[in-house]
Every structure is written in structure tokens, then in C-alpha cells.
Amino acid sequence: MAKHVVSGSKRTVRAVNAATLARLREAGLRPTRQRLALAALLFDGHPHGRHVSAEALFGEVRAAGAKVSLATVYNTLHQFTAAGLLRELVVDPGTSLFDTNVGDHHHLYFEDSGDLRDVDADRIEIKGLPATPKGAEVARVDVIVRLRRRS
Amino acid sequence: MAKHVVSGSKRTVRAVNAATLARLREAGLRPTRQRLALAALLFDGHPHGRHVSAEALFGEVRAAGAKVSLATVYNTLHQFTAAGLLRELVVDPGTSLFDTNVGDHHHLYFEDSGDLRDVDADRIEIKGLPATPKGAEVARVDVIVRLRRRS
DNA sequence: TTTTTAAACTAGAATAATTCTAATCTATTG
DNA sequence: CAATAGATTAGAATTATTCTAGTTTAAAAA
Incomplete structure (x- = not known):
């Protein structure tokens, strides 16, 4: 390079x-x-x-x-x-x-280890969100899936 | 009462x-x-x-x-x-x-006003999340939709 | 009811993360 | 190369939160 x-x-x-x-x-x-x-x-x-x-x-x-x-x-x-x-x-x-990844993505958080993994947003579909109010726009959607060791 | x-x-x-x-x-x-x-x-x-x-x-x-x-x-x-x-x-x-609402729900955050509104989780469907790894379970899923005044 | 005791409360100190301040330095422009 | 706007810095200040250790209190025992 x-x-x-x-x-x-x-x-x-x-x-x-x-x-x-x-x-x-x-x-x-x-x-x-x-x-x-x-x-x-x-x-x-x-x-x-x-x-x-x-x-x-x-x-x-x-x-x-x-x-x-x-x-x-x-x-x-x-x-x-x-x-x-x-x-x-x-x-x-x-x-x-x-986060150095500024593309549209979400996160998987392992509460026990503290490990954090990206999940590409285009693999994910979120349905049913309320309509964006007039005069507003979606700045960003954060999804954090929190995982823990199964009890 | x-x-x-x-x-x-x-x-x-x-x-x-x-x-x-x-x-x-x-x-x-x-x-x-x-x-x-x-x-x-x-x-x-x-x-x-x-x-x-x-x-x-x-x-x-x-x-x-x-x-x-x-x-x-x-x-x-x-x-x-x-x-x-x-x-x-x-x-x-x-x-x-x-948050006094401990039911399954998500949030709509108005960045300008600081206002925060609940969105019932059962109105929402999230597809395409990666499979939960063996030995782990989903503790919770947080969705925050961040809104701002349209530019 | 009174006594006992573990749990809860408190003021204030301590800590952690972050921001501010005002003096010094430096990358860019002329 | 000098001038200057922007960047960096050490350390103080601020903010949110947690800790400490002494005091109070709710609940249980007598």
C-alpha cells in the first residue's frame, strides 16, 4: 500500500x-x-x-x-x-x-466476556416501527442484543 | 384504591x-x-x-x-x-x-428535545439476527430509534 | 411492649470518566 | 521564514456514581 x-x-x-x-x-x-x-x-x-x-x-x-x-x-x-x-x-x-465501523450495523454484546460483535444491518429487517413523525428523520437505529451464559 | x-x-x-x-x-x-x-x-x-x-x-x-x-x-x-x-x-x-416499564419494549429517542418514548415490542418484528450461540441466551434486545429534526 | 439485630440509611470522601482552562506549540498560509 | 489559526497539553474542574463507616430503623425475639 x-x-x-x-x-x-x-x-x-x-x-x-x-x-x-x-x-x-x-x-x-x-x-x-x-x-x-x-x-x-x-x-x-x-x-x-x-x-x-x-x-x-x-x-x-x-x-x-x-x-x-x-x-x-x-x-x-x-x-x-x-x-x-x-x-x-x-x-x-x-x-x-x-466504533471504527461507521456503516449501518448493529451489535451483539456478550455480557459475561464483554465481547462486542458487529452485525451487518442489511442482514436484519425491523418491522413495525412507528412512523417517523413529520419534520423528523431517523438519525440512526441502534440494536444491541445482549447475551449471557444460559442459566 | x-x-x-x-x-x-x-x-x-x-x-x-x-x-x-x-x-x-x-x-x-x-x-x-x-x-x-x-x-x-x-x-x-x-x-x-x-x-x-x-x-x-x-x-x-x-x-x-x-x-x-x-x-x-x-x-x-x-x-x-x-x-x-x-x-x-x-x-x-x-x-x-x-425505566419503570419492565415489559418487553423499545425506545424512540428525540435527540433535539431529549424526549424518550416507549414502543411495545410486540408491535415490532426483528428478522435476521444471528443465531444465539450454544450455551448462551438472549438476556434482552435493546432497540433505540434516534430521531432528529429533518435538515 | 421492649430488646436485639441485621438491614438500611446517611454525609461526606473517594473514584471514574470526561470536560475545561489557559498556556504553549505547530501546521499552514502569505 | 513570519504570522496566525488551529491543535496540544498538564492539570484543575466537573459530573455521575460508588464507597466508607458510623447511625438509625424495621422486623423478629423475648
Whole structure:
């Protein structure tokens, strides 16, 4: 896959994924060192998407050696979400997860293990929903199937 | 509607809804002054159910003149939830709502107003969900339809 | 009724997740 | 390369929730 070099920074910097770079530019977000590091962790080499909390991503990015503050992780996750690069979801009260799969899909949540799996929306049909009121539109439909070990 | 008088307390106390009292007893929860006050706000005179946050309920119970601490509100909401008298749900990251409707149902969320409406599950049919894995069972299915003003 | 006791309640401290602030830095533009 | 708008940061602040440990109370026993 093609790599580019980001110019304009003081010490010219490691190669980045071209698609990631393009994604940021399209979203009107400057491709800063921090955003690139976070985007790499979020989007590179995860063909099936991932679900990540702010704290977990913060851990990863620092483990990867990048200097990024927790505030920036939060800022970036929200900016990516606003730009349509991520989707925020809550399966357990208390913390948000960010989903790199922004296609129309739903979730299977294994309460015991905490495992969360995507289910393509086009495999699913939901009938009987009330008519969307005039002047409103459906922003999104979230389906979470919660599974537990059979008793 | 029939009322009972709770005995055993120091100053014999105001009449309470018999159904509420029975509900607590069935759940193995002592009908304390605080639980009765909270249960009254939650369950009495709300035929269509309600969605309430801990803070909001705390406000209501104190406005009603009862002395109940915030810790007790949280304890009670969780005990009621464990007893199947309430259902916890999250529509917005950051805070939990407690739903007095514990029947099988889903939600319509108006993002602009914050309004939340129940949709009976038996009006709805969901097809194409993946098979429940062996050894697991569906604990519950949450559907949240998020609506916003049409752009 | 009084006593006993486990359960429940409480204020306030503690924690967890997230947001804010205001100072510093840097990617882009001229 | 200088100017500047935008981005980053550490740490403080805020918000929602949980915990602690001392006090009160409902229910059971006497």
C-alpha cells in the first residue's frame, strides 16, 4: 500500500498511510502527529473494525511510543466522530466506546466476556416501527442484543 | 384504591399504596420510609411508565418533602432494577435512566428535545439476527430509534 | 411492649470518566 | 521564514456514581 511522507513538520516524520491522511484532510482536520498516531491505531490493519474506549486507546498510543495526552485522545475521538470516521456507542453505563465501523450495523454484546460483535444491518429487517413523525428523520437505529451464559 | 398503614415505625406513618407495598415485600425489600417514597414517585399514577435519572428522582423526592440521601436513591434504583421493578438504560453517554416499564419494549429517542418514548415490542418484528450461540441466551434486545429534526 | 439485630440509611470522601482552562506549540498560509 | 489559526497539553474542574463507616430503623425475639 502507498505511503506518503508528511512535510511541514519540524523533524520530517515517519511515513503514514495515504488513505488515513486523505481521510483526515477530507474531514478538514490537520494531519497532526497525534491524530495520525491515533488514526493509525484505529484504522490501519483492522479490516473488521474495532471498538475502543478513550482510556484503552490512550494506553495503546503511549505504548506505541507516541506522546499524546488524554485530553487529545478525547478531543480526537470526538472530532473523528463528528467527521463520520467513528461512531460512539454505549453498551455499559459509565463508559463510551468508539466504533471504527461507521456503516449501518448493529451489535451483539456478550455480557459475561464483554465481547462486542458487529452485525451487518442489511442482514436484519425491523418491522413495525412507528412512523417517523413529520419534520423528523431517523438519525440512526441502534440494536444491541445482549447475551449471557444460559442459566 | 386500597391503602395500608405501615406499622412498626416509631411515629406511625402515612398511608401507602398497597400494590407498592406488596411489590417491595415480594422483592424481599423492607418497605422503609425512603423506599416507599421513591416507589410512590416511580410507580404511582404513571400508567404509561416513566424514565428517570438518579439526580432527577433525588430532586423529586426532596421536593416532595422526604428526607432521602442521594446514596439511597442510587442504592434503591439498583435494588429495584435487580428485583425486576426497573430497567436501566443509556440513551446518552454519561448518565443512566431507569425505566419503570419492565415489559418487553423499545425506545424512540428525540435527540433535539431529549424526549424518550416507549414502543411495545410486540408491535415490532426483528428478522435476521444471528443465531444465539450454544450455551448462551438472549438476556434482552435493546432497540433505540434516534430521531432528529429533518435538515 | 421492649430488646436485639441485621438491614438500611446517611454525609461526606473517594473514584471514574470526561470536560475545561489557559498556556504553549505547530501546521499552514502569505 | 513570519504570522496566525488551529491543535496540544498538564492539570484543575466537573459530573455521575460508588464507597466508607458510623447511625438509625424495621422486623423478629423475648
